[in-house]
Amino acid sequence: MATNREAFDEARGLIAGGVNSPVRAFKAVGDTPVFFASGYGSKVTDIEGREYVDYVGSWGPLILGHAPEPVINAIARAAKAGTTFGAPTVSETALARLIVDAVPGIERVRLTSSGTEASMGALRLARGFTGRNLVVKFAGCYHGHVDSLLVNAGSGALTLGNPDSAGVSHEVASETIVLPFNDVGAMEHAFQKFGDRIAATILEPIAGNMGVVMPVRGYLESVAAITSEAGALFIMDEVMTGFRVAWGGAQRLLDLQPDLTVLGKIVGGGMPLAAFGGRADIMAKLAPDGPVYQAGTLSGNPVAVAAGIATLTQLRNNPAIYRRLEVMAARLEHGLRSAAGRCEVPVYIARCGSMLTLFFQEGPVRNLEDAKRSDTRRFALFHKQMLEQCHYLPPSQFEAWFISNAHTFKDIDSTVDAAERAFAGL
Ligand code: KE4
Numbered sequence: 001m002a003t004n005r006e007a008f009d010e011a012r013g014l015i016a017g018g019v020n021s022p023v024r025a026f027k028a029v030g031d032t033p034v035f036f037a038s039g040y041g042s043k044v045t046d047i048e049g050r051e052y053v054d055y056v057g058s059w060g061p062l063i064l065g066h067a068p069e070p071v072i073n074a075i076a077r078a079a080k081a082g083t084t085f086g087a088p089t090v091s092e093t094a095l096a097r098l099i100v101d102a103v104p105g106i107e108r109v110r111l112t113s114s115g116t117e118a119s120m121g122a123l124r125l126a127r128g129f130t131g132r133n134l135v136v137k138f139a140g141c142y143h144g145h146v147d148s149l150l151v152n153a154g155s156g157a158l159t160l161g162n163p164d165s166a167g168v169s170h171e172v173a174s175e176t177i178v179l180p181f182n183d184v185g186a187m188e189h190a191f192q193k194f195g196d197r198i199a200a201t202i203l204e205p206i207a208g209n210m211g212v213v214m215p216v217r218g219y220l221e222s223v224a225a226i227t228s229e230a231g232a233l234f235i236m237d238e239v240m241t242g243f244r245v246a247w248g249g250a251q252r253l254l255d256l257q258p259d260l261t262v263l264g265k266i267v268g269g270g271m272p273l274a275a276f277g278g279r280a281d282i283m284a285k286l287a288p289d290g291p292v293y294q295a296g297t298l299s300g301n302p303v304a305v306a307a308g309i310a311t312l313t314q315l316r317n318n319p320a321i322y323r324r325l326e327v328m329a330a331r332l333e334h335g336l337r338s339a340a341g342r343c344e345v346p347v348y349i350a351r352c353g354s355m356l357t358l359f360f361q362e363g364p365v366r367n368l369e370d371a372k373r374s375d376t377r378r379f380a381l382f383h384k385q386m387l388e389q390c391h392y393l394p395p396s397q398f399e400a401w402f403i404s405n406a407h408t409f410k411d412i413d414s415t416v417d418a419a420e421r422a423f424a425g426l
Pocket of ligand 1: 021142264
């Protein structure tokens with residue numbers, strides 16, 4: 001049986017960096033990545049046979065936990081009937097109906113295979129609809145590796161200390177205006193200067209890719225109003241918050257409707273499926289009815305759609321799941337804060353529902369500059385000590401922890417106890 005180190009060495013000889021997504025390489029915590037063999041409920045087991053309580057949950061999709069029976073059964077049934085046709089199926093319509101019924105800002109939807117594709121499609125659609133080129137995004141918000149959005153991105157790029165990606169041309173980057181999050185004045189200034197050239201404003205309504213950062217009161221409403229007054233489109237990237245912070249996402253929780261919404265992660269139930277959608281008049285501009293081209297061989301494939309339908313159906317039919325997630329996540333937040341206090345380790349915990357981040361600093365964390373003041377060395381030590389105690393946290397200070405409906409009080413309390421031992425060792 002190979003060790004994680006041996007598996008990583010072998011992978012690096014064949015896969016770029018040994019991983020298929022950079023953040024998985026554990027560079028930010030200076031450790032060897034864990035290779036998983038299986039997952040069930042709130043637990044994952046690595047190739048060395050160690051079992052961990054999992055707070056990554058594949059970076060958000062697994063709100064029901066690993067391998068939930070209704071989802072696995074739906075995937076198996078769908079796969080036996082054929083994995084993909086490249087032709088319409090009624091199951092895609094069924095998933096579309098679930099999404100349209102749940103998300104206030106979506107009247108029409110288009111399914112894709114990743115959040116990046118969905119963000120890219122939403123952006124191209126906004127430019128096609130408005131006939132304008134400039135886009136406003138926010139430092140620390142991440143929307144996938146879309147060239148024009150990979151400018152001062154958060155998440156992987158930030159974690160690797162390389163906020164601007166090589167390979168993104170100056171011309172492309174020059175059409176993206178990057179503003180600080182939670183700063184209305186910066187929005188006003190940008191729109192005074194460029195307003196009639198701006199196609200869209202895109203943001204994570206509750207940021208998760210610089211760590212969890214909440215919008216200050218009234219901020220999102222101001223962003224929406226300034227954007228709309230300029231004739232630009234307001235795009236909410238709810239890849240992480242969609243079906244996570246509430247059944248209808250942050251826009252339902254905050255009662256604020258965007259023109260376009262990007263979805264991913266939970267909507268695909270752990271399979272490669274994402275979506276973008278919005279006002280019918282805007283979506284009508286998409287090919288084949290309209291002039292904005294967007295496509296995908298496996299977009300809406302029956303197996304991923306079956307996983308999405310099974311996951312959303314579980315959430316829709318059991319609204320108590322969100323109340324349970326709130327109880328579990330609040331217990332974790334308060335337990336971590338108390339344990340850090342007893343060990344006199346300054347921490348700032350930001351949380352919305354079952355997504356949270358523990359920052360190693362006094363706080364508050366209102367934007368990327370605040371987030372970057374965190375003690376990432378201390379985070380790396382903490383992460384390592386938690387891993388040694390079999391609690392699997394995201395390998396970056398600038399990511400969100402996720403609690404699933406499969407987590408138990410026992411899981412949460414054991415994590416808090418392990419954290420107290422880790423804080424004491426910092
Ligand atoms: P994907 O292309 O990875 O499916 O989605 C990109 C994306 C878009 N928008 C938001 C708000 C996101 O959080 C993401 C992806 N999130 C990261 C981690 N926070 C995925 C992990 C990874 O890159 O490996």
